[in-house]
Amino acid sequence: MIGLFSLLEAMTDQPLPLILKDLPLEKDVEEALLGRESPFTPLLRLVKAYEEGRWQELYNILKGLPISDEVLPKFYIKALSFAQRAFVLGK
Structure with a gap:
């Protein structure tokens, strides 16, 4: 999810601090x-x-x-799949 949120600035053409102030995110995120x-x-x-x-x-x-560097590609593919489903469902 953090990876998705890291793209919000490019997707909305707004400064990230401005976007984040309206989102209920944990401080660490x-x-x-x-x-x-x-x-x-x-x-x-x-x-x-x-x-x-x-x-x-x-x-x-x-x-x-x-x-492990061996599981990283699997995690990445799962994250892409999640993002794609979230994007399609969000339409």
């Missing part, structure tokens, strides 16, 4: 989306590195997380 440190920040960085093909950065981030 909001902090990660704004580029500040929170428990979710490494996961958001991981997803962005994966999407952009920054493999060395991805492996460096993975060192600090309990996630």
Whole structure:
């Protein structure tokens, strides 16, 4: 979900802080989306590195997380599927 929210700025053409002030998000989620440190920040960085093909950065981030590089593609595909269903249902 954080990955989806990270795209709101591009999707709405509004500044992210302005968008987030109207959403009932946990403080840690909001902090990660704004580029500040929170428990979710490494996961958001991981997803962005994966999407952009920054493999060395991805492996460096993975060192600090309990996630295997073998399951990452499976998680990513599941997240894309979820996002697609959420987008279609939201229409």
